[in-house]
Amino acid sequence: MSTTMGPAGRMPASGPTRDRRVADMLSRRRKWFDRVVQALCIAATVIGLVLLASILFTLLWRGVGALGLHVFTRSTLPPGSHGGLLNAIVGSLVQTLAGTAIGTPIGLMVGTYLSEYARNSVLGNAVRFVSDVLLSAPSILIGLFVYTILVEPFGGFSGIAGCVALAIIVVPIVVRTTEDMLRLIPTELREAAVAVGAPKWRVIVLICYRAALDGIATGILLAVARVAGETAPLLFTSLGNLNWSLSLTQPMSSLPVTIYQYAGSAFDDWVDLAWAGALLITFGVLALNIVARVMLRPRS
Amino acid sequence: MSDATLPLRPAGSRAASVGDRFFALAATSAGVLVLVLLSAIILSLFVEGLPSFRAFGLNFLIDTDWDPVQEVFGAGVPIFGTVVTAVLALLLAVPLAFGIAFYLTEIAPAWFRRPVGTAIELLAAVPSIIYGMWGFFVIVPIMGDDVQPFLTDWLGDVPWIGFLFQGAPFGTGILTAALVLAVMIIPFIAATMRDVFNTVPPVFKESAYGLGCTTWEVMRSIVVPYTRASVVGGIMLGLGRALGETMAVTFVIGNTNRIPTSLFGPGNTIASIVALEFPESHTGSLKLSSLLALGFILFVISFIVLAISRLLLRPRSA
Numbered sequence: 001m002s003t004t005m006g007p008a009g010r011m012p013a014s015g016p017t018r019d020r021r022v023a024d025m026l027s028r029r030r031k032w033f034d035r036v037v038q039a040l041c042i043a044a045t046v047i048g049l050v051l052l053a054s055i056l057f058t059l060l061w062r063g064v065g066a067l068g069l070h071v072f073t074r075s076t077l078p079p080g081s082h083g084g085l086l087n088a089i090v091g092s093l094v095q096t097l098a099g100t101a102i103g104t105p106i107g108l109m110v111g112t113y114l115s116e117y118a119r120n121s122v123l124g125n126a127v128r129f130v131s132d133v134l135l136s137a138p139s140i141l142i143g144l145f146v147y148t149i150l151v152e153p154f155g156g157f158s159g160i161a162g163c164v165a166l167a168i169i170v171v172p173i174v175v176r177t178t179e180d181m182l183r184l185i186p187t188e189l190r191e192a193a194v195a196v197g198a199p200k201w202r203v204i205v206l207i208c209y210r211a212a213l214d215g216i217a218t219g220i221l222l223a224v225a226r227v228a229g230e231t232a233p234l235l236f237t238s239l240g241n242l243n244w245s246l247s248l249t250q251p252m253s254s255l256p257v258t259i260y261q262y263a264g265s266a267f268d269d270w271v272d273l274a275w276a277g278a279l280l281i282t283f284g285v286l287a288l289n290i291v292a293r294v295m296l297r298p299r300s
Numbered sequence: 301m302s303d304a305t306l307p308l309r310p311a312g313s314r315a316a317s318v319g320d321r322f323f324a325l326a327a328t329s330a331g332v333l334v335l336v337l338l339s340a341i342i343l344s345l346f347v348e349g350l351p352s353f354r355a356f357g358l359n360f361l362i363d364t365d366w367d368p369v370q371e372v373f374g375a376g377v378p379i380f381g382t383v384v385t386a387v388l389a390l391l392l393a394v395p396l397a398f399g400i401a402f403y404l405t406e407i408a409p410a411w412f413r414r415p416v417g418t419a420i421e422l423l424a425a426v427p428s429i430i431y432g433m434w435g436f437f438v439i440v441p442i443m444g445d446d447v448q449p450f451l452t453d454w455l456g457d458v459p460w461i462g463f464l465f466q467g468a469p470f471g472t473g474i475l476t477a478a479l480v481l482a483v484m485i486i487p488f489i490a491a492t493m494r495d496v497f498n499t500v501p502p503v504f505k506e507s508a509y510g511l512g513c514t515t516w517e518v519m520r521s522i523v524v525p526y527t528r529a530s531v532v533g534g535i536m537l538g539l540g541r542a543l544g545e546t547m548a549v550t551f552v553i554g555n556t557n558r559i560p561t562s563l564f565g566p567g568n569t570i571a572s573i574v575a576l577e578f579p580e581s582h583t584g585s586l587k588l589s590s591l592l593a594l595g596f597i598l599f600v601i602s603f604i605v606l607a608i609s610r611l612l613l614r615p616r617s618a
Binding site for chain 2: 030031033034037038040041042043044045047048049051052054055058059062106109110112113114116117118123124126127129130131132133134136137138139140141142144145148149152168171172175199200201202204205225226228229230231232235236256259260263264274275278281282285286289290293
């Protein structure tokens with residue numbers, strides 16, 4: 001490339017423009033190098049896909065055999081007594097749904113604030129920055145934080161602490177998608193509503209939310225998918241419970257924490273249950289992700 | 301028409317303005333709540349870790365003892381393990397992620413990009429506990445039976461670096477943890493890189509192709525220089541993930557509080573020691589305070605990394 005940049009008079013005598021053979025050799029070398037790089041990139045992509053396939057295959061291979069009706073109908077029991085995962089599944093559902101229910105309205109309002117009230121204000125930029133940091137902050141720290149404010153002062157691990165920890169993880173996810181989706185709405189739509197006399201809050205609720213509904217719902221689904229598999233924050237908050245319990249003030253079982261406890265155990269039936277749980281949670285999370293993607297597709 | 305009773309403002313405007321004020325207040329307080337939340341996380345971890353910082357001073361950061369019986373705690377080994385595994389994971393993940401992003405933006409046929417891109421993104425959605433189990437039951441045996449003996453044979457006697465590849469091939473250890481972490485952060489880095497590569501105006505690339513550039517030359521001379529800051533931002537995002545990852549690492553790192561001399565040696569990270577030691581710590585004990593102090597250190601490290609990443613990826617709100 002650089003030969004075209006220099007002044008014509010200083011072109012070397014054997015440069016590509018003069019010597020056909022050198023030109024051919026250079027061009028062959030460049031093309032050959034290009035092909036090698038492309039092959040390496042294809043290899044990288046194949047490795048990525050093989051890793052995904054390996055994870056899914058391992059889950060199916062170890063999980064399907066361990067799956068049975070007893071997984072859904074019986075609670076966790078001591079090793080050797082044919083327990084299931086019922087309390088863990090129900091505990092996970094309760095905490096995931098409650099966490100989403102607490103976190104979504106907050107995230108929605110923050111997203112609204114960033115898009116409709118504070119597009120370029122200093123406070124708005126600070127909130128956006130902090131929310132982005134929270135989005136990627138290690139979830140184990142959220143668990144430690146909730147431990148210090150809800151578990152230590154109240155003298156015990158509780159389901160409600162688990163819900164709050166998950167809610168804190170939900171907030172930045174919903175903030176991000178809500179803001180992005182509200183920003184896509186054309187200003188003319190808002191102006192039209194204001195022109196017929198609608199106050200701002202009704203414009204936001206009746207026009208903007210409705211127009212961005214698909215996107216916001218996608219964000220909520222992704223948030224559910226993310227927190228459903230969270231383990232670390234629950235270790236310090238809801239702790240896990242080997243007995244059937246729906247009380248939010250008591251330690252509460254959850255699928256990821258049960259998997260964590262069972263997978264490292266020395267009992268074959270517990271390890272099998274861990275694989276069954278892992279299969280359930282992974283395919284649930286992946287299904288939610290795929291549904292979210294399909295929902296968003298027609299508009300984008 | 302000029303009837304005196306015609307209101308200047310539409311009917312119900314007072315209710316509307318009350319509603320407006322209320323809604324604006326709710327939105328603003330939600331925004332402020334996010335700021336309060338982050339401050340509260342930092343403050344609570346710092347305050348709870350304070351007894352430990354007081355007892356051990358700055359030595360806490362470098363001391364390698366972790367002895368619950370003698371009540372002596374130091375963060376040296378976990379900090380070392382956290383940084384080493386995360387950096388090793390980056391070294392493994394970045395080339396692969398770059399290749400995937402390059403393939404998805406320039407090489408793959410257009411109809412093939414979406415399904416492959418989605419598959420890579422799904423890899424990012426798999427919960428970390430699943431990576432832990434997969435690492436423990438699939439990767440650890442492969443590492444112990446094949447990879448580690450192979451590396452010892454080939455590199456164990458090389459001067460200067462040979463010691464890194466010696467030691468008993470248990471399968472677990474620093475290298476395995478870095479490998480599993482790399483698999484976990486590849487999709488994040490690849491997806492970010494793909495998105496920023498796609499922001500390059502097509503006319504730049506077409507001009508280069510028009511001059512006779514190969515695909516690789518377009519990538520190296522046009523796309524990468526144009527997106528350099530965002531690419532580094534994406535890598536930092538991956539680093540942030542790797543630093544704080546808990547479950548996957550806990551399964552495969554071997555969990556020993558000793559600075560390993562070999563890549564095959566067991567170690568620990570801040571997140572793994574917190575997850576493992578926490579259940580055995582009493583409320584108010586120096587050990588619990590030390591664990592929360594570790595949490596504070598992890599928060600500071602990841603905050604810096606994530607802040608840099610965000611600043612480099614900034615154009616989102618432009």
